[in-house]
Amino acid sequence: MFTKGFNRMRQLRLMICLCLFLLSFRPLDSASAQKPEPFDLILKGGTIIDGTGQPGFTGDIAIKNDRIVQISPEIKGTADQTIQCSGLMITPGFIDLHNHSDRQIVSPLTRANMNFITQGCTTIVTGNCGSGPVDTGEYYRQIDVSGSGTNVMHLIPQGSLRDHVMGSGQRKPTPEELNKMKQLAEKAMQDGAWGMSTGLIYVPSSYAETDELIELARVVSRHQGIYASHIRNESTELLAAVNEALKIGQEAKLPVHISHFKSTGQDAWGLVIRAARMIDEARKQGQIVTADQYPYIASSTSLGATLIPAWARAGGDKELIQRLDAPETSQKIISYIKNSIEKRNGGKAIRIARYAPRPDWVGKNLQQIADAEQKSVLDIVLEITRQEGASVVNFGMNEDDVRQIMQIDWVATASDGRAYLPGSDRPHPRNYGTFPRKLGYYAIQEKVIPLEHAVRSASGLPADILGLTDRG
């Protein structure tokens, strides 16, 4: 495909630059396409991979007023600027279905979203894992005050919505509270949300039972939104968690999207393949179900969500520490944490990504830290928990699972990352490398998937999932 013998990284970098130009694929009909006219830009002689999954072809692309106006083997017209693209690949701008830049995209420092622009992303979806701004209209207005480096699409974050209406306690909503949540969901959909997300391992999203979620999903369904879920369990209870998501889709009659589809923890390896077969069955029955994946064997979240049970985290950090101090709950929490550490290779599988009180711990695993401090891993975990908590990277997945899942034609690429500025953190590399890794490593180098499949998983497929017709 690359005839000029550029080295691979250079190919990838140039390709990513070019894909930003491709905002949409809407060629004019052939009669008007033949009429010569000055274009703003012509991309000449590139290998065009259009995001549909069809084989790439060599051709020219003309752009005027930020729109693609012509695609053909040879464009004769003139343009203000022409870029020679032979030996390069041209793709649509990528859509990151699963992004957590809700705060960063309205911050002056990070609104440019450079670490996604450089990955070829032109659109991100926020409000994921049940967390983000509840007032969608206000959020869009804030973004528009100074603009953002990428397009932004928002999902109603069910956890934040629940917190807003009824706090973070572990209880059922009263009928009035449920009504209030439905009204706010209705308003968010009217204001331009594209669906609703849940984060069913996080407080307080996790306190919602299936029936409550169905009620809210019905509101989203009336506006043709999707239900995107960080499901209740991504480990040994994965199948039950996928079933819950499928049930919500069936009852509320809306498309289901499983976020960062995986099974994590050695005792759960392979389960994600069984879950994929279950989803295939549901799809055969006519249900709309899709998923996304970041192409890594490590995940990343808070240390608390990784090692401490949800019931102990109810109500926030202050209440967690009270429960750690109370004789009736302390032992129960500690034995759960010990067991969690055991399952993660005695703490070796968990690396600190961010922890302000001890910058020297960042980048090290829990066992290394415990050795250096001459303490137990449990002591380190409790110390961090009693301070302010930490972000961690958790090496819990199986490479074969990751490779098999990315071959499925209903699995999109998504980062689960956010806009970053280089700093003292050691964040998960998915923040900078999700899309290049899928294309450069898994498609071009390892040949796990065809390049056309990799491009589709980052452009045409997420556009179909969202119902997006005119952006990339």
Ligand SMILES: [Zn+2]
């Ligand atoms: Zn998540």
